[in-house]
Amino acid sequence: MTDLTVGKPSTVLWRLSLPMFISVVFQQMYSICDSAIAGKFAGEDALAAVGVSYPITMIFMAFAVGSSIGCSVVISRYFGAKDFISVKTAAFTTLLSSAVLSAFLTVVGLAFSKPLMVMINTPENIFSDGTLYLKIYTAGLIFLFLYNVATGVFTSLGDTRTPLIFLIGSSVGNVFLDLLFVAVFKWGVAGVAWATFIAQGIACILAVVTLLKKISRIETDCRPPLFSGKMLKKIALYSIPSILQQSFVSVGNIFIQYLINGFGSYCIAGYSAAIKLNTFAITSFSTLSNGLSSYVSQNLGARKSDRIKEGCRAGIILVSLITLPFIICYFTLSDTMVSFFLDEGGQKALEIGVKFLRIVSPFYIFVAVKLVCDGALRGKGDMLFFMITTFSDLILRVVLAFILSKPYGSTGIWLSWPFGWIISTAMSVIFLIIRLGTLPKNADENNPQ
Numbered sequence: 001m002t003d004l005t006v007g008k009p010s011t012v013l014w015r016l017s018l019p020m021f022i023s024v025v026f027q028q029m030y031s032i033c034d035s036a037i038a039g040k041f042a043g044e045d046a047l048a049a050v051g052v053s054y055p056i057t058m059i060f061m062a063f064a065v066g067s068s069i070g071c072s073v074v075i076s077r078y079f080g081a082k083d084f085i086s087v088k089t090a091a092f093t094t095l096l097s098s099a100v101l102s103a104f105l106t107v108v109g110l111a112f113s114k115p116l117m118v119m120i121n122t123p124e125n126i127f128s129d130g131t132l133y134l135k136i137y138t139a140g141l142i143f144l145f146l147y148n149v150a151t152g153v154f155t156s157l158g159d160t161r162t163p164l165i166f167l168i169g170s171s172v173g174n175v176f177l178d179l180l181f182v183a184v185f186k187w188g189v190a191g192v193a194w195a196t197f198i199a200q201g202i203a204c205i206l207a208v209v210t211l212l213k214k215i216s217r218i219e220t221d222c223r224p225p226l227f228s229g230k231m232l233k234k235i236a237l238y239s240i241p242s243i244l245q246q247s248f249v250s251v252g253n254i255f256i257q258y259l260i261n262g263f264g265s266y267c268i269a270g271y272s273a274a275i276k277l278n279t280f281a282i283t284s285f286s287t288l289s290n291g292l293s294s295y296v297s298q299n300l301g302a303r304k305s306d307r308i309k310e311g312c313r314a315g316i317i318l319v320s321l322i323t324l325p326f327i328i329c330y331f332t333l334s335d336t337m338v339s340f341f342l343d344e345g346g347q348k349a350l351e352i353g354v355k356f357l358r359i360v361s362p363f364y365i366f367v368a369v370k371l372v373c374d375g376a377l378r379g380k381g382d383m384l385f386f387m388i389t390t391f392s393d394l395i396l397r398v399v400l401a402f403i404l405s406k407p408y409g410s411t412g413i414w415l416s417w418p419f420g421w422i423i424s425t426a427m428s429v430i431f432l433i434i435r436l437g438t439l440p441k442n443a444d445e446n447n448p449q
Contacts, residue, residue, distance in 0.1 A: 003080075003158065004076075004080070004158055004294065004295045004299065005298055005299050005301075005304055009295075009307055009310040010314035010317070012311075013291060013314055016160055016291045016294070016295065017160070017287055017318070018160075020160045020164075020287040020290065020291055021322075023160070023168075024280075024283050024287050025284070026167050026168050026170075026171035026172075027167055027171060028276075028279065028284075029171060029175075031279070032277070032280065032340075032341075034195070035047055035051065036340050036341045037178045037179060038050050038188075038189065039269070039273070039341040039342050042182055042188045042189065042192075044265065044269045044346050045126050045129070045265055046188055046192075047341060047349075048123075048268040049130040049133060050133055050192055050272065051268060051269065052117070052126060053130050053133055053134040053137070054272065054275065055120065055256075055257045056116050056120070056134060056250075057137050058249075058250040060109065061246070062243055062246030062247040062249070062250050063101065063105060064098075064102075064145045064148040065242070066243030066244075066245075067097075067101070067148065067152075067243070068148040068149050068151060068152030069152065070094070070152075070236065070237075070239025070240075070242060072153070072293065072297075073293055073297045073378060073381070074156075074231075074235050075087050075090045075156035076293070076301065076379070077298070077300060077301040078090060079156060079301070080297065080300065080301030080302040084219070085220045085221070085222065085224045086231070087157075087218065088220065089225055089228050089231050090231050092224070092227065093226075093228050093235065094152075094235055095146065095149055095208070097235075098146060099145070102145035102146070103142065105141055106141045106142065109134070109135075109138030109141065110135055110138055116134070117134065119258075120254055120258050120261060123261060123264065126265055126268070129188065130189075132189060132193070133189050133193045136190065136193035136194060136197055137196065140196070140197040143197075143200045143201045143203075143205075147207050150163070150207040150208050151163040153211055153215075154214075155291070155294050156294050157214075158298075160291070166206050169202075169203065169206075170200060170202065173198075173199040174200075177195035177199060178195045181194060181195050182195075238378070241387050242378070242383075245386065245387050245391070248390070248391060249390065249394055252394040252397060252398045255398050255401070256397070256413060259401055260410065260413065263410050266346070266352070267349070267352050269342065269346060270349035270350065270352025270356070271352060271353065271410075272341070273340075274338055274352070274356040275356075277330060277337055277338070278357070278360060282367060282371075285364075285367065286371055286375075288315055288319045288322070288375070289319075289371040289372050289378075290375060291315075292311060292312070292372060293378045295308075295311050296311065296312075296375075296376050296380055297381075300379070300381075300439075305440060308376075308439060309436055311376075312373075315376070316372050316373075319369065320365060320368065320369070323364045323365050326364055327365070330358075330361035330364075331357070331361045334357040334361075335350065335354050341353075352410060355411060359411070359415060359417070359418070360417045363421050366418075366421040366425040367421045367425065369429065370393075370428045373425075376436075377435060382435050385428075385435065388431075389424045390424065392423060392427060393421060393423070396416070396419055396424070397419070398416075399416075400412075400415070400416035400419055401413045401416040
């Protein structure tokens with residue numbers, strides 16, 4: 001466990017975020033391999049079937065990530081204040097409530113998988129495979145939830161190395177199972193889904209067991225309760241806005257997916273390939289955002305305001321450096337990278353994917369800065385401002401996608417991304433500057449100890 005309230009802010013952030021960034025690399029690599037193996041060994045329709053359910057699976061992911069963010073912010077605050085009884089109570093409460101929530105969503109997902117695929121205008125030739133993938137994915141939601149929550153708790157305690165180890169093992173295992181189930185056993189889309197199910201399940205069990213052992217080693221004067229309704233309310237104050245924010249983004253992506261599905265399976269396949277690469281970049285930027293949330297929350301708990309301001313400046317500089325390789329690679333090598341997902345006959349899909357990357361990648365600097373600012377706002381507890389910026393981005397992108405798709409086809413949909421990013425980034429920066437000015441004075445200035 002690491003105390004984020006001491007040490008040079010930029011060094012502390014980098015040490016905290018580097019294992020998280022490596023985790024993202026492995027996580028996204030196996031996600032990319034999922035799609036690539038489906039496209040190479042099962043064909044373009046299989047790639048489209050895996051990709052068509054992506055916006056729906058992201059709604060479930062929104063609940064898991066939102067729960068993780070909520071517990072991470074609260075536990076970081078208590079950890080910074082050295083209130084270890086509350087740290088344990090918050091961790092246990094989140095694990096139990098997340099298990100219940102994931103069970104409920106599993107039932108909903110299995111019952112409504114077909115109607116959801118109909119709702120997004122899924123083409124008939126990929127409908128059955130897309131529905132099958134969604135059902136298997138939904139069956140593993142409890143693993144998704146508990147793993148994300150465990151990772152959130154680890155991060156709030158300043159430990160990003162332990163979940164990295166599990167994720168590397170899970171990612172390597174997932175790719176191996178993909179090749180076995182799809183390339184050897186010829187299970188097609190079902191093989192891709194079962195590979196993820198098994199690998200994620202093993203990683204989840206190991207992460208939760210390790211987390212419980214780590215928490216048990218924290219010494220407290222009395223035994224904390226395993227569940228607290230009062231603690232759940234505190235966590236929900238952060239989790240619910242995060243879930244709503246990510247869910248609305250996912251709902252917006254469903255509308256966009258609806259538009260894309262109208263252009264045929266080749267467009268879906270090209271978009272599915274490009275969006276995997278795009279998600280790799282965005283998730284990489286999000287690691288620093290999540291790390292900064294824990295950093296800000298711990299220092300707020302310790303009442304070290306000056307370190308919060310220094311950390312925000314350092315976070316913006318670090319994330320700006322991370323964006324550069326993505327912009328260069330995605331813009332100049334887009335054809336090579338998208339072709340990794342497709343067989344030799346997927347020329348139309350290749351053109352779609354390349355165009356998407358070349359339109360959005362030059363604007364990564366905007367979304368990267370926005371995510372860091374949002375992470376600081378979230379860590380400080382300013383959830384309203386955090387949600388406003390995200391909703392502005394979402395609404396702009398969806399509205400513009402519908403407007404621009406009429407005269408420019410699928411290219412018009414891709415053009416909506418940069419507009420949303422630029423405007424929402426400006427709002428995030430302004431909100432962060434305003435809210436940093438309201439921070440309380442350092443503890444040693446106000447209440448020397």
